Amino acid sequence: MTGSDVAAGASAVDLADGEWHRLHPATPLLRGGFAFVAIAGFVLANLRERILGLFLGGGPGDGAGGDPIELIVRRGLIPLALVVVLLVLIVIVVIFWLSWRVHSFRITDELVEVRSGILFRTNRRGRLDRIQGINISRPLFARLFGAARLDINVAGHDANVQLAYLSGRNAEALRRLILLRAAGDREAGGTAAPQVEHDGSLGGMVTQRAREFVAPELDPQLAPPESVVTMHAGRLLGSTVLHDRTIIFVLLVIAAAVLAAAAHLFVVLFGVVPALLGVGSQIVRRFSRSLRYSIAATPDGVRVGYGLLSTNNDTIPPGRIHSVEIRQPLLWRPADWWEVRINVASHSDRQEGGRRSSTILPVGSRAEVFKVLELVLPGIVGDGSRELVVAGLARAVAGDGYTGSPRRAAVLRWFSWRRNGFALEPEAVLLRRGAIWRSLIAVPTARMQSVSLRQGPLLRMLRLADVHVHTVAGPIRAVLDDLDAAVAAGFFRDVAVGAVAAARRESVAHVANRARWQGMSRSHD
Amino acid sequence: MTDTTDLPVTPRGGVDPVPGEWRRVSPRYIWVDLVGSIISGLAATAAATIPFWVTQFVALLTIPAVVLIIALIVAAFTPRRVRAIGYRLRDDDLVVRRGIMFQRFAAVPYGRMQLVDINRGPLARALGLAELKLVTAAAASNITIPGLPMADAEQLRDRLVELAESRRAGL
Numbered sequence: 001m002t003g004s005d006v007a008a009g010a011s012a013v014d015l016a017d018g019e020w021h022r023l024h025p026a027t028p029l030l031r032g033g034f035a036f037v038a039i040a041g042f043v044l045a046n047l048r049e050r051i052l053g054l055f056l057g058g059g060p061g062d063g064a065g066g067d068p069i070e071l072i073v074r075r076g077l078i079p080l081a082l083v084v085v086l087l088v089l090i091v092i093v094v095i096f097w098l099s100w101r102v103h104s105f106r107i108t109d110e111l112v113e114v115r116s117g118i119l120f121r122t123n124r125r126g127r128l129d130r131i132q133g134i135n136i137s138r139p140l141f142a143r144l145f146g147a148a149r150l151d152i153n154v155a156g157h158d159a160n161v162q163l164a165y166l167s168g169r170n171a172e173a174l175r176r177l178i179l180l181r182a183a184g185d186r187e188a189g190g191t192a193a194p195q196v197e198h199d200g201s202l203g204g205m206v207t208q209r210a211r212e213f214v215a216p217e218l219d220p221q222l223a224p225p226e227s228v229v230t231m232h233a234g235r236l237l238g239s240t241v242l243h244d245r246t247i248i249f250v251l252l253v254i255a256a257a258v259l260a261a262a263a264h265l266f267v268v269l270f271g272v273v274p275a276l277l278g279v280g281s282q283i284v285r286r287f288s289r290s291l292r293y294s295i296a297a298t299p300d301g302v303r304v305g306y307g308l309l310s311t312n313n314d315t316i317p318p319g320r321i322h323s324v325e326i327r328q329p330l331l332w333r334p335a336d337w338w339e340v341r342i343n344v345a346s347h348s349d350r351q352e353g354g355r356r357s358s359t360i361l362p363v364g365s366r367a368e369v370f371k372v373l374e375l376v377l378p379g380i381v382g383d384g385s386r387e388l389v390v391a392g393l394a395r396a397v398a399g400d401g402y403t404g405s406p407r408r409a410a411v412l413r414w415f416s417w418r419r420n421g422f423a424l425e426p427e428a429v430l431l432r433r434g435a436i437w438r439s440l441i442a443v444p445t446a447r448m449q450s451v452s453l454r455q456g457p458l459l460r461m462l463r464l465a466d467v468h469v470h471t472v473a474g475p476i477r478a479v480l481d482d483l484d485a486a487v488a489a490g491f492f493r494d495v496a497v498g499a500v501a502a503a504r505r506e507s508v509a510h511v512a513n514r515a516r517w518q519g520m521s522r523s524h525d
Numbered sequence: 526m527t528d529t530t531d532l533p534v535t536p537r538g539g540v541d542p543v544p545g546e547w548r549r550v551s552p553r554y555i556w557v558d559l560v561g562s563i564i565s566g567l568a569a570t571a572a573a574t575i576p577f578w579v580t581q582f583v584a585l586l587t588i589p590a591v592v593l594i595i596a597l598i599v600a601a602f603t604p605r606r607v608r609a610i611g612y613r614l615r616d617d618d619l620v621v622r623r624g625i626m627f628q629r630f631a632a633v634p635y636g637r638m639q640l641v642d643i644n645r646g647p648l649a650r651a652l653g654l655a656e657l658k659l660v661t662a663a664a665a666s667n668i669t670i671p672g673l674p675m676a677d678a679e680q681l682r683d684r685l686v687e688l689a690e691s692r693r694a695g696l
Contacts (some may be wrong), residue, residue, distance in 0.1 A: 449661040450663060451632050452666075453630040454628065455539065456628075460539055460628075470665040472662045489541070493543065495632075503692070
């Protein structure tokens, strides 16, 4: 099979047949080819006299000493110059073509493998049953070519397998197929969704591109789910303005302006401006990313979509979420807005390319938080524990299900000692923290890695102790400080027992679950 | 849910969440720890003299003096600290404890262990000791058992790998 088939829209089933395939023909250009061309152009523009001199045997001052183009014309060297330019172009094209030729991937029943590189060959392999999530992202340039990048996140540090770039429709279908196979469905692919065909004409291609550019999902057949949360621009704007980060940003601007104006300390600006630019771009990025936010349940897992110009669209298979935090910046409280973040077992966020966001709900009302929680923690935000979550978001009340810190912890936690507390459910550990900046952390017991109990001299004097529930690395640290020492010891013991019990339940239910999941995804076909 | 009746909380507010017999590490590890804390204490003292060298204020020599005293106290407590290191293989998890002033207990279910490392520093090797390090998917777990005799370390590793294999769970 040749690469042109990929461009022409070979179906995902053919791409996943275990043979080696090539990527989208525009790949070398999209993966830094633009930068290469720009640098080459820059070098040529600066050194053109030197280079000409090299070819013609004369120094830069030779001839009229003016414009080299003029020199070429005057000496009648146009054919030679054209040949040189042509040669350079051919070399570039050959390099691009070679790098495209050697960059290939294959997807078998068990693994996905990518090999690339002309001089330095690399070969990367990921096991499908270790997949933590698949992310499709389409940077602006790639969207113009109708291409998309598929990031397959495998558990572990920097353990991504990247298929960059595929044609957009293939990326979508391939993601679904890989997720099905990851779930253990060996025959996946026989029922692949039909491809969106376009007639080969230029007009057809343009409409196709335009449609892809506008549509949040690439292929309507493969993207039936509708978002359970709709992002209102007004709320997003309001939440952005009232976010702690924005407040700090504004205060910094005012402080810098006052200092510069009143004390004539313009030096201050040099220090502050870069920091302001950083914070400001973060705020703008959060806003523009979240404008087209969507979250939906698909048979393959929770799908989170982001992005306005460069779009990003992440699928997290069930059971891959290691902890969830619901938190509230101070000024969001009157509006009852919340933000939801997650920890997952892959580190693609470190890579510049596959930017997986840990924020799964940028801003939402209480009802929307529950909708999201039902997606990410099914079975935990169920019947009895719903009240626990509600209590976890509210002020502490006696008998609300949380075991809190004793009064003497107020020495260390002036305001939050009442709210500081935990609730232990069979399926999850809930940690409630913070009085001013409220937050509630839920760690599924089946995902917990280990638990620790700490006590330093100060805490011992106060008869307090800290408990830390260890989950995979991420923005959330599931720590509960300053519990009563005896309560903390009991909590430590119960969590350790609960984690073992949950892991055992899960491995027993695994086989049944897997069969059920497959049945479910088939019924959606 | 939390049953605190049989939890011995020591009179001065200390905790012992899993009362019972701990397996202790080799007393020879005291030497390894002692040499390590002396070297780091001396290095910290030397670093603390930098403000004096820069400013030539004699009063600033109190900083290295204080650092040295703290280092000496840390070194003096080495035997007790080493005796406080303990571990226990329970039915479904491994529990590790460390520290006297700064206490830390950690429990790892066997099914969560990703791999088990054995590390040997030069001094520990001379004394026939090794350090066992357990790696889970969480970086925060940070569970090590230092000062095991080499044969014990290998035996414990094999036992742990075997237990982890029989209780294998996903991430």
